[in-house]
Amino acid sequence: MTARLKVLARCQSHEFRRPQEGRIQSLNGKTLDIRASFLPALHGERIVLRVLRGEMELRPLDALGWTPEQLKLYISLLHPIDGAILFTGPAGSGKSTTIYATLRHLEATEGKYLNFATLEDPIEYDLRTIAQTQIAPAVGLDFAAGLRSMLRQDPNVIMIGEIRDTETAATAMRAAMSGHLILSTVHARDTLGVSIRLIDMGVEPFIVASSIRVVAAQRLVGLNCPKCSKQVPLDPYLAEYFRLDKNQAVFQGQGCEVCGQTGIMERRALFELFIPGDNFQQAVTERTPLFELRKLFQPRPSLKDSAAVLIKEGFLSPLEAGRVL
Secondary structure (H helix, E strand, O other), X not given: OHHHHHHHOOOOOOOOOOOEEEEEEEEOOEEEEEEEEEEEEOOEEEEEEEEOOOHHHOOOHHHOOOOHHHHHHHHHOOOOOOEEEEEEOOOOOOHHHHHHHHHHHHHHHHHHHOOEEEEEOOOOOOOOOOEEEEOEHHHOEOHHHHHHHHHOOOOOEEEEOOOOOHHHHHHHXXXXXXXXXXXXXXXXXXHHHHHHHHHHHXXXXXXXXXXXXXXXXXXXXXXXXXXXXXXXXXXXXXXXXXXXXXXXXXEEEOOOOOOXXXXXXXXXXXXXXEOOOHHHHHHHHOOOOHHHHHHHOOOOOOHHHHHHHHHHOOOOOHHHHHHHO
């Protein structure tokens, strides 16, 4: 089975000593989009298959889970076309989906005036009408090299799959300051930590402070199955954590045939937006420590605030929210 999956994913079927990643795009004449990962283990190989959505299944921005106020604010921050819009969150939290939806929104509203380009590893969705470049380190095409070459082609909007090294970070932030809109992801614990992460990579604080327009933190939560959702006791710790009244009625899916005994029917993203103002930019320029930044600046609504709204409406269980946040 392992060898067959490797053949389908266009990996080396005889190689079992090193990790491999591939993609299954067709099977028995059917078009698929499955990302395959193979990792050596003590008694064989560990295989993980990740099913990706096709182009037609990409959700628009207004179907991702934003509150109406957040969505209106986010769309307004897409203009003018410059600066950096950065996303942070765990792997699999929907960051790429949100960025793709943003590209689609910009293409639909201003596509004839803009030149789009992406650098990805891997390309998760085929956008067809946008030039997408697959990173290939084996031939010298990493994020930094690709971005340097891409900037010579005069793009207006650049999507970078991940800012993960000093050169990519510095080049991307300078591009954001020189009339390009940069959409990318940065690994950090929260929105406030993104700026510090970039500084730790070696980007000058004044460049970080000047280039970032907005930072969005994102998490995916499972919503209660409406068929089997029942009221459950509210855990005192979770009530305090999400700032809920101790008498608040809360619900949780119990598991049924409709939801496959999971208690969860679908997943929705929670968002937290942070717009760096003058005070934050000054604090970053002065290299204020992260723990001090967290005392001085508190994004609202936070991820916990967004979760609390869904809990009160009965769509989200406190246990699921606590697991994610």
